[in-house]
Amino acid sequence: MRQRFAFFVFILLFSVCFFLMMYYGEKTFFVKKTAKSEAKKQAYHFVLIPEETDNEYWRIIEKGAREAAEKYNVYLEYLGPKRANMGEHVRILDKEIAGKVDGIMTQGISEDHFTPLINKAMDRGISVVTVDADAPYSRREVYVGTDNYAAGFLAGQALLEDTEGKQVVGIVTGRFDASHQRLRVQGFRDAVEKEKRIEIAGIKESGISKTGAVQATYDLLKEHPDITAFYGTSALDGLGIARVISTMRPNSDPYIITFDTLPENMDLLRDGKIDAIVVQHPYEMGYRAVEMLVELKKGNHPERLQYTESKIIRQKDLDQFLKDNKGLYGDEDDPS
Template structure:
């Protein structure tokens, strides 16, 4: 193919791509216009502000709680929270949604910043006068105004201390992490390692990524337990990792395996009750979403706002469950 033909093909492809994006954005804008028209026709006053909340994964209980917390604060602060995210964890799709929010000129953006690729777009938004809050995963090198969420390094340390306490400081450990290049998972691994490596009786012999997928976690845990039969404990850095690990352990009849993972979601609480998981690192997704709306409103109204808002983390074991029924209700 001649060079001129290649250029022609690329130009056509670029035109089609831009056309498709234009249509996509047009349809999104029309959907918002319908919502606004319905509010006007019903006599409902329009909210003062329009915020975009961009999560990691819509089809996940954790992010449903984040969205629920934010939406429940709409009335108090007279805002409209447009909650969006990929159906499954996909940083590239999140970046597209962030770009769309900037183009729509929303009043504020609340976004999970999974990696360094989010920094330029966050800075672009701020440069256009749109304040940005990071949620669940921070982007400290960006121009974001504040972060709300777990101290993920400290949460990893908490998991390490729980494993040491529960195993008496004697264990051979495998780690199943969501993604190597996701900042919050990396910090959870780093904090865990820094605590575990101080214990002479504990060794980490393998680490694999699950791609934040239940089947992926089961596959990696199964392979790990098969290749390293000496493993006595597994640590998962996401909610789905824990589910996959427990299924792998059950398929290999490893009832002696110690399992610690993240998030007090309904399925993980059932595994904890049944003894298939030994400990959970509790986060507060509802509070993250709920408080993010207040922080963003304060920013817009030029009130003094702290840069870092760490929500609490704690360890939940089976014996805690009779006293922690609030974990099931969503309001964390």
């Protein structure tokens, strides 16, 4: 009796597993088939490969790219590592090249890693536009994004304008291996180097994460307790810096300047916990990158360097900035 019951249970479980395998297998096949069918219906198939998909800054770039894709009848994919990971980024880029898409938008984070792949894509007839971070020694056709050296220089000038007396500066940067981060640091250094009252005490890496920025700030303060100012070169660095200051040194008031108008950064700016933000224009980057790929596929030759604006905003500028960029930061109205 027990054997018959066990056999019955086995058959039942096998049947359920087989049904689920067939059901989800069919769904997966259907999704892949649908994606390919959709791509064929539209003029071009482009892919945007961000530094990390789960990032508010890159979501704004994606928003711009999707709105341009809709306008130009482009099938757009948004594929990349969930968290910043050079190896995963390179693997996805290589996979999309093998998939023979019509155009690729990606960062040029590291010349050693990205230049060979960008050149490989070009060899296969795939147009490449770099976004946010350039690969100038590759054969990429267009760069759309911030002049990162100039943006770093602006940050240094802002520090000089907003402070008086001796300043000991700690720098938190996203990644040591990222070309655009290095340019932001170098621009800042060059802006302040002739001022004897400015001393750069040290620089730590955040790994493009809030927890990493917290640790980097903590380490800087531990090694250099006399720090009076902080400069963050990536979007999440300011959050980490402000968090450490509020917990470790709530009675101190260091000068803090950081990159990018994420909602949390703007809240900190409004509350006076951050002094200035280096503004980039990620929506415009995404929108123009798609436009440039469309131009390239039509056989046109747009300018190779398409710099988007960067500027400094302070607390007094915030309301006007939000008004000018209505729709990008929690408002559903069209920003364009």
